[in-house]
Each structure stands twice: as structure tokens, then as C-alpha cells.
Amino acid sequence: MPDISAPNLAARPLAGRYALVTGATRGIGQATALALAEAGAHVIAIGRTSGALEELDDAIVQLGSTATLVPLDLKDSPAIDRLGGAIYERFGRLDIFIGNAGVLGPMTPLAQVEPKEWDDALAVNLTANWRLVRSLDPLLRVSTAGRAVLISSGAAHKARAFWGTYAITKAGLEMLARTWANEVANISNLRVNVLNPGPTRTRMRAKAFPGEDPDTLPAPEDIAAAIVGLCLPDFDETGKLYDFPSRTLKAFPVPA
Ligand code: NAP
DSSP: OOOSSSOOGGGOTTTTOEEEEESTTSHHHHHHHHHHHHTTOEEEEEESOHHHHHHHHHHHHHTTOOEEEEEOOTTOHHHHHHHHHHHHHHHSOOOEEEEOOOOOOOOSOGGGOOHHHHHHHHIIIIIHHHHHHHHHHHHHHHSTTOEEEEEOOGGGGOOOTTOHHHHHHHHHHHHHHHHHHHHHTTTSSOEEEEEEOOSOSSHHHHHHOTTSOGGGSOOHHHHHHHHHHTTSTTOOOOSOEEETTTTEEEOSSOOO
């Protein structure tokens, strides 16, 4: 098996491949978009913040690759439905899908969560990824080595007080990934895996742990390299969880 955590990006192992990244405007998604570009992929970058997408485009060009910018709110399900058709018309296929965008949601006892907060977290963290699966699955199956990586969290395997909304979305996301992996394994070259970044130096982490020193945490670039490792054509595992903190690929169910 190739070294997942430190692929050789400079060898441009993803040249000629099309890679879609959600939440590409900052944090882990932005770092992943840049790492995929460095590895040679054309990046289809999704997020709501247009200025950040433009800056990403400039950085990708500096790396010698190209990007397509898609300013999109992932709560806009019809727009997600249109995305697959637009990518098909322009590129004819998709090789890589990184379902990274996420929100922390309310850090509140379940009994006190406001319905809108619940709906918003479910919409971005779970429903949007299912809508993306519907929209992108046919394009990924056409690829000679389709790869999907859905970004989860260690919270999916705990039942920590006040983290319920977020944990429930991530537990659902993992079941989405595992089920999809089983559905496509024998009929296509599409491989679907989950990655748990662990604590990472981003805005989301700072929101959850405002008193923490960010310099004690791994950088998004460290996680991004591992995500690219799961996207390489010679990475053939499917339905697994790559746990970045322990650098191990785990089968489900994941031991506590
Ligand atoms: P972040 O810095 O807050 O970035 C979140 C990204 O999601 C942004 O690019 C944001 O873009 C996008 N996003 C949020 N809502 C959106 C919406 N409605 N439509 C489109 N895009 C939306 O978070 P991060 O820490 O990099 O997190 C990335 C992933 O890692 C998440 O799934 C998170 O749950 C997971 N994770 C993070 C940690 C950690 O310690 N950081 C740990 C475990 C798991 P716009 O605001 O521009 O739309």
C-alpha cells in the first residue's frame, strides 16, 4: 500500500484528473484543494466565499494547475443537482470527490437545540453530501479510478455531552460512505473512504475550543496530504476509515 500520509505530490500523480472539493475556501478543504492541484489535478472548488475562491484560484495557478470555481451554498439542493450535469458537459467525468465542508452546529444539550440549528447542521454535514452523491455518482463511475473521501470526525464514535448534533451528522455521514462504498465496489472502479482529521488548526476547531493554543495542533496541510493519499489511483481500499491522529486505516466498526 502507498504511504497515505505523505504522498509525493511533486511527481504529479493526479495529472489529468478532475477533483471536486467542498469547503475549499479555508481550513482543511482549502489545503486539500491546493495539495490536489500540486499533485496535478484540475480542482473544482466549492464554497460560499467568492473572494476566498478567487485567492485559491491564484494559488492553484502558481502551482501550475487550473481550477473551476463554484460559489455555492450547499443548502441549495437544486444547485447541487445541477452540478453533476454541468461537470458532465464540461469534463465528461469526475475522478475525485472530497466531501469536506462542514459546520460545528450548536454545542448545546439535545433537548435545547433549536430546530433551525439542527436543520442547518444536518443540511450541510449530511444531506448535502447525499445530494452530492446523487449528482456525482454517475460521473465518478465513468472514471478509471474514481475516489471519494468524506471528512468525518472522532465525534462520530463518541456520545459526548453537548456535541450531539455534530456527532449525529458525522455518524450519519460515515454510514452514507460505507453504504455507498458497498453499492459501487463490484460494479465500478469507484472507491469510497472516510477520513477523521483529528484536532486541526482551523476556524472550526477554534470555535469549539476557544482557549486552546492553535500552534499545538497539526496544520490543515498535514491532513490534506493524507487526503490526497486516499485519492491516488493505486489506493484500492474502500469502505474504510483513515484515522489521521493514529495514521491508521481502520475497518468498520471502529474500536472505541
Ligand atoms: P472550517 O475552517 O470552518 O471550514 C469549513 C468549510 O466549509 C469552509 O470552507 C466553508 O466555506 C464550508 N462551508 C460551511 N458551510 C457551508 C455551506 N452552507 N455551503 C458551502 N460551504 C460551506 O472547518 P475545518 O476545520 O476545515 O473543517 C473541515 C472538515 O473537517 C469538516 O467537515 C469538519 O467537520 C471536519 N473536522 C475538522 C476538525 C478540526 O479540528 N478542524 C476535526 C474533525 C473533523 P464558506 O464559509 O466559504 O461557505
